[in-house]
Amino acid sequence: MKKSALQKARAAYQPKLPIVLTGAVQVVEGNPTDSVADQEAIRELFPNTYGLPEIKFEKKSTPSAGKPVNVGVILSGGQAPGGHNVISGLFDGIKKIHRDSRLYGFIMGPGGLVDHKYVELTSQIIDEYRNTGGFDIIGSGRTKLETKEQFDKGLEILKELNISALVIIGGDDSNTNAAILAEYYKAIGAPVQVIGCPKTIDGDLKNEVIETSFGFDTATKVYSEVIGNIQRDCNSAKKYWHFIKLMGRSASHIALECALQTQPNVCIISEEVEAKDMTLQDVVNYVADIVARRAAAGNNFGTVLIPEGLIEFIPAMKKLIAELNDLLAAKADEFAAVETANQRQWIIDNLSADNAKVYESLPHGVARQLSLDRDPHGNVQVSLIETEKLLSEMVGKRLKEMAKEGTYNGKFSPLHHFFGYEGRCADPSNFDADYCYALGFNAACLINAGVTGYMSSVRGLTKPSVQWIAGGIPITMMMNMERRHGAMKPVIQKALVRLDGAPFQKFASKRESWANNTEYVYPGPIQYFGPAEVCDQPTMTLRYEHNA
């Protein structure tokens, strides 16, 4: 494959390992752990892997001879910058244990394990992918490892390849399944350790013991680069309102981090909208008021950051969507017989009064989308809604009303952007390159320590990477019971934006000033070779959370 100049220069980068991992390590066990909630239920479901101690690695003066180990690795779910470095760190880690160790990559995600599709990752292959973005080294996929049949089928190939440890690189769901798989193999006495690695650009896999998931740093820096560029354009042309939607359906960490980096005029945080029980119209009015205020000061331009998942956090919209799902499932045939022109009225007539009112308030195009585009399970496809256009259209309507009321006098020209795929496979920042390499290398140490059901943990991330703390966290420790598809399931607690957390508090204390004035910050593109203060800074979220 033809490589860009940057790729060639970057191939030579040697990620900086935590000092503790550079020599021989010894395991220091902490106290037995408990799950964050529902301890009884989780303990019952994980009799063999519940209550394990946290593990911390420390330097050992006398290295002991290691034995060759065969390891399998899986990339699970959406791409995140740095996945290739987790794999190269893992590779170097098991080679350090013994040079005859081997690494197998399962192809296109967890499905590769079940379908026995794999490739041996040699040093030749690994060297092609060091410090690069993407998951293309072995591909990724969204097959969920959940059933006994899958586990048993996977075990066949693991035995065949003499693999004694499996590393699953994924988000909260994939790591939940890694814990279930670890428990299952332990229960049936299968000699396969399972280790997880925390991945997701969304930033919602974090907790007391996992400071951040990898990829969040790079992705938010790419989005902040282009947001900054748009803001500079906005402040030069002074005639557009840019509505910018950002990937991240469940939590608003990405939008919040980008706001902290770029200081836009408006940023909506879904968790706040939900906590304040705001309606869509409340959100629209909030934005329209800022547009009007800026117009009064002669500034008919601005920027609005919108988290992708907003709609699903608005309580009234959630209720509407739930009723629509039920209604269109229960009366599918009747609805199908309604003429297109009459469908809107039919829906309004068949919804409860509250939801009908919400439905009527939506722009016709969006309302139509809610009733037409449905996924294979018959559910409304919220992700297809262009929230950025929905919002700007409703803001435009509201401004017309305000103009009539005499509370707005200005020009409103909206433009729209959606950033997601632009950042998921970017070349990892120095932070993610180092963090991912350390996570992978550390996973090899956990394998060498003989544990299972652990997540690779590297902490102290606001400090220079050589000072990072390495170890392992029992995955069951992060779990609680949640309702999924109608049944209670053990899952890793998803980390939403905490409204009492330092990052949101910082944002909340500044947003009035950012709205009224023009205080844009232009972060520019990720740099790899310059001064440390440009190249090696972690996210603002991490810095505020850890008071660094």
Place this chain on the structure above:
Amino acid sequence: MKKSALQKARAAYQPKLPIVLTGAVQVVEGNPTDSVADQEAIRELFPNTYGLPEIKFEKKSTPSAGKPVNVGVILSGGQAPGGHNVISGLFDGIKKIHRDSRLYGFIMGPGGLVDHKYVELTSQIIDEYRNTGGFDIIGSGRTKLETKEQFDKGLEILKELNISALVIIGGDDSNTNAAILAEYYKAIGAPVQVIGCPKTIDGDLKNEVIETSFGFDTATKVYSEVIGNIQRDCNSAKKYWHFIKLMGRSASHIALECALQTQPNVCIISEEVEAKDMTLQDVVNYVADIVARRAAAGNNFGTVLIPEGLIEFIPAMKKLIAELNDLLAAKADEFAAVETANQRQWIIDNLSADNAKVYESLPHGVARQLSLDRDPHGNVQVSLIETEKLLSEMVGKRLKEMAKEGTYNGKFSPLHHFFGYEGRCADPSNFDADYCYALGFNAACLINAGVTGYMSSVRGLTKPSVQWIAGGIPITMMMNMERRHGAMKPVIQKALVRLDGAPFQKFASKRESWANNTEYVYPGPIQYFGPAEVCDQPTMTLRYEHNA
């Protein structure tokens, strides 16, 4: 204003001037010049500024004492990375002539000159903006300087501020107007020189003597960064077709340059579509065939680059739009009275047979857009058409037909992107930072040389910047006569993509391979501090054009 870490580090960058401009310079005059075409007509319109010689600067051993000069500067039209460096180069250049020289910036474009809105640009202000993107130092605008009234009004403030030279930073239209203004002031004996600087990310202001316009380098690098990231995602997930529209309405230089940098599966070049007299359906079939070929090889994913101006280059669409404009103007009242549901049929009935057929072939949403959204002059607003969605929708339809015919068997999931505002105000690359600074500094030398109606020219751009050649080109030399709004006007010839040029030829020789295989290149973000081969390369277009 709060500055990002990169902005602070970048403020210290000292652009590398051509060696010839670092000391005292002397003017070397070439032979008298002729316009590229229509010499008689252009000579007649520019009796005072036609036929001037090209100017080249050479080193002079004995510096002569300069006199203070007051200069005005205008940013005209769309933003392009590096505008601030043109201004800082100009500032440093006139300060070098004499430390009492002064620079005035007219606010929000040419309108600032007419309306007497200006600010003195002191070293304190200039230093805040060195090496930054955007035009926010004084803003930009699209007011066209065309009328005697504007020229006379401008002269008032120029006289008041004792300004003897005006530098207009703009694209082909703005530089055309700079030439007209230079001619007018010369004709009436007003003591104001006018100098132009070649700006536009579109890359269509270039010719035998101007190698490239500034901003093209940075903007195409930003677009190539995100296209590369999307391609890495595409090649990791292996399930989407990304349709990516790129800014640049008149010419396809941006799409071509990005294709050369990233090697997508498909790139449409408007100029080729026009030259081959392709219909929209031809373009759709071309893309659909590649989708089908890749699907047959098991690759249900890919990338398509689309120039923003495509629709207007398709001869059949051009005819349709022309007739629609005439029709909807001539029968405006009749059309207004037609019920919405019947408008489509009314249009089909009223168009000529050929155009009716083209109209009927369009997706309903696009067809509707063509008849509804019209600009203040009553014209169809082609720029509002989401060409990327139009194309993918028609490709999807074509693939369904092919599936029935048995020539396609695959999954087609399109995603859409439009990049434009993300790149116009990016921090200038080292190339643009140097080139722009040199253009501005060189403009000061042209002012010192006493000439008017010249464009600042810096050439030899594929060589290291210290070796660049500096001088001036009479703007009339680049002109020909073209029909604009029904009348023949003198204008700078726009540079479209030449199908016999080296960049297109290179692309054409590779595209079959890029279509069938997956040969994506991932350029990554612009780097400022790394090795020269990463940080200091000019565009592929420049390199191929100059065989470097």
